[in-house]
Amino acid sequence: MSVPLDRIRNIGIAAHIDAGKTTVTERVLFYTGLSHKIGEVHEGGATTDWMEQEKERGITIQSAAVTCKWQNCQINIIDTPGHVDFTIEVGRSLRVLDGVVAVFCGVGGVQPQTETVWRQANRYRVPRIMFVNKMDRVGANFLKVVEEANTKLHANAVAMQLPIGESENFQGVVDLLTRKSLTFGDGNDRGASVEAGEIPSELKAQVEELRALMVEKICELDDTLSDKFINEQEITIPELKAVLRKGVLERVIVPAFCGAAFKDKAIQPMLDAVVDYLPSPLDIPSVSGEIPRTGKMVERHADPKDPLAGLVFKIATDQFGTLCFVRIYSGTLKAGSYVFNSSRDNKERVSRLVRLHANKREEVEELTAGDIGAIVGLKDVMTGDTICDENNPIVLEKIDVPAAVISTSVEPKSKSDYEKLTNALRKMIQEDPSLRFTFNRETGQTVISGMGELHLEIVVDRLRREHKVEAVQGKMQVAFKETIQKKVDAEGKYIKQSGGRGQYGHVWIRFEPLERGKGFEFVDEIVGGSIPREFIPAVQKGLEEAINNGILGGYAVVDVRAALYDGSYHDVDSSEMAFQIAASLALKEAMRNGDACLLEPIMSVEVETPEEYLGDVMGDLNSRRGRILGMEERHGAQIVHAEVPLAEMFGYSTTLRSMSKGRATYTMEFVTYQKVPKATQDQILSANAK
Numbered sequence: 003m004s005v006p007l008d009r010i011r012n013i014g015i016a017a018h019i020d021a022g023k024t025t026v027t028e029r030v031l032f033y034t035g036l037s038h039k040i041g042e043v044h045e046g047g048a049t050t051d052w053m054e055q056e057k058e059r060g061i062t063i064q065s066a067a068v069t070c071k072w073q074n075c076q077i078n079i080i081d082t083p084g085h086v087d088f089t090i091e092v093g094r095s096l097r098v099l100d101g102v103v104a105v106f107c108g109v110g111g112v113q114p115q116t117e118t119v120w121r122q123a124n125r126y127r128v129p130r131i132m133f134v135n136k137m138d139r140v141g142a143n144f145l146k147v148v149e150e151a152n153t154k155l156h157a158n159a160v161a162m163q164l165p166i167g168e169s170e171n172f173q174g175v176v177d178l179l180t181r182k183s184l185t186f187g188d189g190n191d192r193g194a195s196v197e198a199g200e201i202p203s204e205l206k207a208q209v210e211e212l213r214a215l216m217v218e219k220i221c222e223l224d225d226t227l228s229d230k231f232i233n234e235q236e237i238t239i240p241e242l243k244a245v246l247r248k249g250v251l252e253r254v255i256v257p258a259f260c261g262a263a264f265k266d267k268a269i270q271p272m273l274d275a276v277v278d279y280l281p282s283p284l285d286i287p288s289v290s291g292e293i294p295r296t297g298k299m300v301e302r303h304a305d306p307k308d309p310l311a312g313l314v315f316k317i318a319t320d321q322f323g324t325l326c327f328v329r330i331y332s333g334t335l336k337a338g339s340y341v342f343n344s345s346r347d348n349k350e351r352v353s354r355l356v357r358l359h360a361n362k363r364e365e366v367e368e369l370t371a372g373d374i375g376a377i378v379g380l381k382d383v384m385t386g387d388t389i390c391d392e393n394n395p396i397v398l399e400k401i402d403v404p405a406a407v408i409s410t411s412v413e414p415k416s417k418s419d420y421e422k423l424t425n426a427l428r429k430m431i432q433e434d435p436s437l438r439f440t441f442n443r444e445t446g447q448t449v450i451s452g453m454g455e456l457h458l459e460i461v462v463d464r465l466r467r468e469h470k471v472e473a474v475q476g477k478m479q480v481a482f483k484e485t486i487q488k489k490v491d492a493e494g495k496y497i498k499q500s501g502g503r504g505q506y507g508h509v510w511i512r513f514e515p516l517e518r519g520k521g522f523e524f525v526d527e528i529v530g531g532s533i534p535r536e537f538i539p540a541v542q543k544g545l546e547e548a549i550n551n552g553i554l555g556g557y558a559v560v561d562v563r564a565a566l567y568d569g570s571y572h573d574v575d576s577s578e579m580a581f582q583i584a585a586s587l588a589l590k591e592a593m594r595n596g597d598a599c600l601l602e603p604i605m606s607v608e609v610e611t612p613e614e615y616l617g618d619v620m621g622d623l624n625s626r627r628g629r630i631l632g633m634e635e636r637h638g639a640q641i642v643h644a645e646v647p648l649a650e651m652f653g654y655s656t657t658l659r660s661m662s663k664g665r666a667t668y669t670m671e672f673v674t675y676q677k678v679p680k681a682t683q684d685q686i687l688s689a690n691a692k
Contacts, residue, residue, distance in 0.1 A: 193266025
């Protein structure tokens with residue numbers, strides 16, 4: 003039986019690594035009756051961490067989907083990774099979710115990956131609530147984390163609860179709306195029973211003070227409530243909840259809750275908040291997309307009777323075949339029907355439809371607007387593809403794929419495994435678009451590129467375990483890029499005379515540098531027909547192929563604008579191939595005359611260290627060409643913020659461990675590409691030449 007749309011919640015649980023997302027998810031599954039045993043991350047028993055690599059490392063690598071019920075609502079949950087190497091998993095999940103529970107560590111507060119997740123949620127305009135976890139830990143401070151979220155993330159967060167007891171004495175919470183204390187069963191009960199009572203006398207004054215602040219903050223969102231507040235009229239709880247819900251949907255306020263998932267405390271009030279404040283598919287704006295070929299924008303509404311529109315946001319391959327995770331935005335998708343993939347212009351049959359419970363499946367006959375499920379049977383499909391009704395085609399906005407910053411070579415141990423390696427990598431790229439692989443003809447090596455050392459380590463591990471390819475991994479290498487530094491006009495001329503028909507292509511292209519992150523732009527400025535219109539796409543194609551290999555070190559060329567403004571052609575000898583080659587020759591000339599340089603990935607590094615090792619840590623970062631951005635004190639430790647080239651960060655974890663006797667920790671994420679200093683560039687290029 004299908005659930006009414008207003009009773010569906012599609013939510014993600016996202017946070018910095020080790021804030022407790024998966025532990026929170028496990029409690030949600032237990033209290034909603036989906037699982038009858040709580041799985042622990044540290045024991046490798048978490049339901050949503052089902053990959054072998056996740057169990058061994060105690061981290062989430064792939065986002066996992068589960069469906070459960072709470073208060074007559076169907077909640078589709080995606081537990082996302084926290085490690086920066088798997089940021090794409092968070093991004094593509096946020097692209098299809100309606101709401102997010104942002105989990106914070108009660109001790110660590112706002113951490114680097116928390117900021118990344120928050121920025122992604124802002125980008126996809128996702129409403130969210132906060133859950134401050136680990137309130138049972140020494141040094142946990144709920145109100146301080148709420149304040150930090152406001153200063154660092156501009157969250158406009160409002161505390162909805164007050165913790166009862168601190169660290170190991172944490173017992174429960176006071177609900178500021180109802181002025182009731184909530185405590186949770188211990189022992190075999192695993193926190194399943196919730197007991198409402200009176201506020202402890204020592205907290206009464208603080209509860210009233212915080213409640214007044216909460217009421218004031220909510221009333222600011224609504225003129226009617228503001229008038230009541232100013233005139234000191236009574237404001238009811240339903241009125242406050244209605245305005246707060248509206249504020250959450252409009253992303254102008256974030257309600258904050260707290261608890262201790264590992265100690266089975268205060269998960270149920272957070273679940274109530276998911277139902278009360280996060281949006282249903284009816285609450286989010288209609289999705290819009292382009293009609294193929296015409297480019298005209300159309301909308302699709304969250305209605306099972308609308309034409310079908312869905313987005314494939316993740317692909318997973320296991321022993322049963324290929325699973326395509328899909329979010330249905332409008333219409334109804336039935337098992338056994340045919341769907342049109344508007345991104346690839348092909349039609350395929352849906353053999354089966356399933357709802358997912360991590361790595362377990364429940365077959366269903368249909369998925370309707372608002373549902374998240376998976377399709378079995380699609381073959382020619384990639385992450386970000388749109389599936390729709392062939393008679394009402396639409397292409398939805400694609401999912402952003404971050405640039406790869408690190409690469410390594412992989413070689414099979416035997417020649418017979420080469421084909422197995424290529425097929426396995428193709429499957430893995432279908433699952434994970436942030437992974438890339440190329441074959442270097444000069445060295446005969448297969449090179450894989452990704453988001454970080456851990457990302458590539460997991461890929462090689464999966465090649466061995468899942469795909470049975472014994473591969474030897476080479477040294478990790480930085481994914482440098484090339485660009486030009488000045489504007490330059492370049493000529494490309496390709497003339498080949500042989501017996502019979504020859505080849506003739508001639509172009510003049512103006513190349514100029516773009517700001518970092520802009521990629522490659524092609525502009526057609528041909529007037530007067532100096533090059534016939536049918537050859538201009540060939541010039542663009544020739545450039546797009548040529549930018550994959552620069553002249554300095556064979557790295558990809560980026561942040562360049564190419565304006566085709568002149569050239570010539572031959573009535574008989576000109577061909578698309580000749581103009582493609584001419585364009586690539588023009589790019590090479592531009593690189594030679596345009597002061598070409600290398601670009602390198604710069605990482606944002608945050609080191610948390612005891613005071614006595616601060617000098618050593620900063621000295622070491624400076625020696626790695628790092629730029630110290632600032633320092634702050636957090637919970638008795640010094641936090642150093644720096645930007646450091648990725649090329650200098652290999653082996654840093656070992657160095658930091660020995661420097662601080664194992665007491666310092668660090669996190670790192672990609673920020674931008676920057677020009678490599680001339681002396682360093684010469685060293686890199688001479689090392690590559692050997």
